Amino acid sequence: MSEVTYPMVRQRPFDPPDEATELRQQAAMHRMTYGDGHRGWLVTRYSAARAILAHPHFSNRPDLVHPALPAQVERVKMQREGKMPAGVFLRMDPPDHTRYRKLLTGQFTVRRMKALESRIEEIANACLDDMAAAGGPVDLVQTFALPIPSLVICELLGVPYADRAQFQENSKLLINLETKAEESIAAIGRVMTYLYGLIRRKREEPADDLLSGLIEGGELDDEELTGVSFLLLLAGHETTANMLGLGTYALLTNPAQLAAMRDDPSVVDNGVEELLRYLTIIHVGPVRTALEDVEIEGNLIKAGESVAFHLPAANRDPSRFPDGDQLDVTRPAGGHLTFGHGIHQCLGQQLARAEMRIAYPALLRRFPGLRLAVTPEEVPMRSDMGIYGVHRLPVTW
Ligand code: HEM
Numbered sequence: 391m392s393e394v395t396y397p398m399v400r401q402r403p404f405d406p407p408d409e410a411t412e413l414r415q416q417a418a419m420h421r422m423t424y425g426d427g428h429r430g431w432l433v434t435r436y437s438a439a440r441a442i443l444a445h446p447h448f449s450n451r452p453d454l455v456h457p458a459l460p461a462q463v464e465r466v467k468m469q470r471e472g473k474m475p476a477g478v479f480l481r482m483d484p485p486d487h488t489r490y491r492k493l494l495t496g497q498f499t500v501r502r503m504k505a506l507e508s509r510i511e512e513i514a515n516a517c518l519d520d521m522a523a524a525g526g527p528v529d530l531v532q533t534f535a536l537p538i539p540s541l542v543i544c545e546l547l548g549v550p551y552a553d554r555a556q557f558q559e560n561s562k563l564l565i566n567l568e569t570k571a572e573e574s575i576a577a578i579g580r581v582m583t584y585l586y587g588l589i590r591r592k593r594e595e596p597a598d599d600l601l602s603g604l605i606e607g608g609e610l611d612d613e614e615l616t617g618v619s620f621l622l623l624l625a626g627h628e629t630t631a632n633m634l635g636l637g638t639y640a641l642l643t644n645p646a647q648l649a650a651m652r653d654d655p656s657v658v659d660n661g662v663e664e665l666l667r668y669l670t671i672i673h674v675g676p677v678r679t680a681l682e683d684v685e686i687e688g689n690l691i692k693a694g695e696s697v698a699f700h701l702p703a704a705n706r707d708p709s710r711f712p713d714g715d716q717l718d719v720t721r722p723a724g725g726h727l728t729f730g731h732g733i734h735q736c737l738g739q740q741l742a743r744a745e746m747r748i749a750y751p752a753l754l755r756r757f758p759g760l761r762l763a764v765t766p767e768e769v770p771m772r773s774d775m776g777i778y779g780v781h782r783l784p785v786t787w
Contacts, residue, residue, distance in 0.1 A: 394422040394432050396458050396698070397674065403771050404640055404669060405715065406702035410434055414703045418687045422698065425463045428456040430696035431689070436707035436727070438687050439699045443731035445686075448678035448697065449483050450734060455679045456696040461774075475582070477610065477617025480625065480734060487733060490618065493609055494737055497600045503740055506545055510748045513541045518756045526786030527763035535634035535783070536562065538749055539627050542741070546626070547619055548599025549588065557584060561623060585619045586612060626738045629671065630745050632772070632779030637665045637750060639769060639780055640717060642762055647719050652754035661719030662746045667726035668717045670702040673778040676730060701727050702778075757787035 398407035405411075413420050414434035422432040433439045442448055449455070457466040479490035521533050540558050543549075549557050563577035589601060589612050596602035601619060604610055610618065641648040651661045677698045680691045691697060705726045706714040713721075729736035736742070754760065762769070763784040770781040 394420045396422065396425070396432070397774075400771070400773055403766070403769070404636075404717070406670075406673075406700070406706060410700050410703040411706070413700075414707060419689045419697075422458075424696060424698075425457040425460040426466070428696060430456055430698065431691060432698050432700055434700045434703040434707075435687075436704045436710040438689075439701070439704040439727055440731050441686055442678060442684075442691075442697055443676075443699070443727070443734075445684060445732075447680060447682045447684050449681050450481055450676070450678055451483055452481050454681075454694075454696075455677050458675055458677050458696075458698040475613070475617040475620060477614040478621050479618070480621060484733065489609075491733070491737070493604060493607060494618065496607070497603045498737065498740065502546075502600070503744065506542065506741065507744050507748065509545050510538070510542055510745055511752070513538055513545075514749045514752045518752060522756070527784050528786075530638060530783040530785045531631070531635045531780060532782075534749070534753060535631045535638070538634060538745060539630035542630075542745055543623055543626050546600050546741070547585075547588070547622065548592065548597050548601050553584070553588075557581075560584065561627060564624070581623065582616055582620060585623075586616045589615045589619070622738070625736075626741065628777050630742050632671045632777050633666065633669065633742070633746060634749055635783050636669050636671060636779040637746065638753065638760075638785075639762075639783055640665065640669060641750070641754070642760065642785070643766055644717050647717055648754060650719050651750055652758070655751070657719050658747050658751055659743075660721075660723060662743055662750070663726065664717065664719050664721055664723035665746070665750075666728040667705045667711065667714075667723045669778070670705045670726070670728050671778045672728060672730075672776075673700075673702050674776045675699065676701075676734075699727070759787045760785055761787065 394413065398409045400407045418433065418435035418438035420432045420434065422430055424430050433442060452466060453470050457463045477490065479487050482490065517534050517537055521528055537558070540561060541554070544554050544557060560577045560580045564574060564581060589605065592602050592605055596606060601615065604615060604618065641651060650657045675698055677696050679696045680693050682693050684691045705711065705728065708714055710725070729739045763786040769783060772779045772781055
């Protein structure tokens with residue numbers, strides 16, 4: 391069995407690192423040295439990844455999970471020292487996780503999602519109007535990929551219009567990778583303070599939004615509500631933004647796929663699924679830790695050992711997605727692991743899908759001549775970040 395060290399280097403912008411592909415060809419799981427020296431595992435095949443993500447004997451608690459990357463060691467130390475805000479249920483196990491998840495699921499109603507869809511259309515069109523008015527070239531990340539998810543989260547949480555510019559400014563700093571550590575800590579503080587204040591205001595004047603709905607339920611205190619809102623903001627913003635940026639880049643370099651997404655509305659739903667699978671922007675982790683000894687596909691994972699998932703490799707596994715290295719917006723791409731699997735499977739996936747189903751065709755139809763304003767090699771990739779994508783995408787039309 392081969393020994394693996396993280397992180398791995400990509401050779402091409404849309405493909406998993408060749409090393410990950412080779413590992414998947416060799417075996418489902420591999421021993422790997424983590425950022426803090428822990429000897430754990432890396433999973434590269436689809437079936438093993440799915441089995442472990444759905445297995446009840448694996449934990450996502452920060453005091454148990456080891457940091458896969460050296461760069462994550464400091465953050466995990468902070469989490470272990472109890473600096474994790476209340477309400478961040480992604481990092482909880484049942485029954486705590488179950489309690490939050492149930493409360494939140496009750497707020498992601500079909501009615502609320504439908505109402506958000508028409509707002510997403512308006513938001514996307516307003517971004518496109520601004521782009522048209524500015525004239526090319528523009529950075530599509532700043533003009534399109536970032537503002538859409540950011541404004542949609544404002545809608546979901548019920549951030550008032552008057553506060554949006556300031557809210558967006560702070561959350562942009564939070565997720566901007568070029569932000570320095572001190573600046574980002576300060577921005578976290580401002581966002582948390584803002585969210586706490588927003589919750590206090592909503593207690594006085596409830597409206598038809600998710601936060602008011604949670605307040606009305608009466609189960610969570612203000613600190614827990616602040617943590618939940620913060621998780622939604624972080625989980626829902628950077629992910630969708632990177633899908634919009636990287637997805638557009640992938641389409642611009644695959645003209646036949648782009649034309650299908652632009653011209654054939656019947657392709658769009660599946661095309662979004664395929665872009666999610668093909669690009670798998672969650673390229674480091676998730677990570678879980680075994681609570682008991684567990685055997686998976688002939689490998690004994692001992693209690694206390696961490697398991698990291700290489701989702702880009704798993705989503706190209708030929709036993710599940712034949713010819714998976716090709717981008718094909720017409721292939722049945724459902725069942726991919728980009729939203730995770732099991733109890734923590736992405737809570738916001740329907741909202742994320744709605745944003746992409748609306749935003750990609752709107753962009754491609756408004757600017758039929760959309761093209762890169764630099765050579766493909768000049769597009770800066772987010773190889774160093776937990777969520778993959780493009781730092782900038784200069785385009786013109
Ligand atoms: C393309 C966009 C998105 C991707 C690829 C994505 C991916 C993921 C993944 C992989 C997980 C599971 C992590 C794990 O198992 O450790 C997750 C969880 C989560 N996501 Fe998303 N996400 C996206 C958009 C969103 C949006 C728009 C929201 C909210 C508005 C959201 C809210 C959440 C929350 C709250 C969780 C934690 C669920 C739990 O622990 O029960 N996500 N997401």
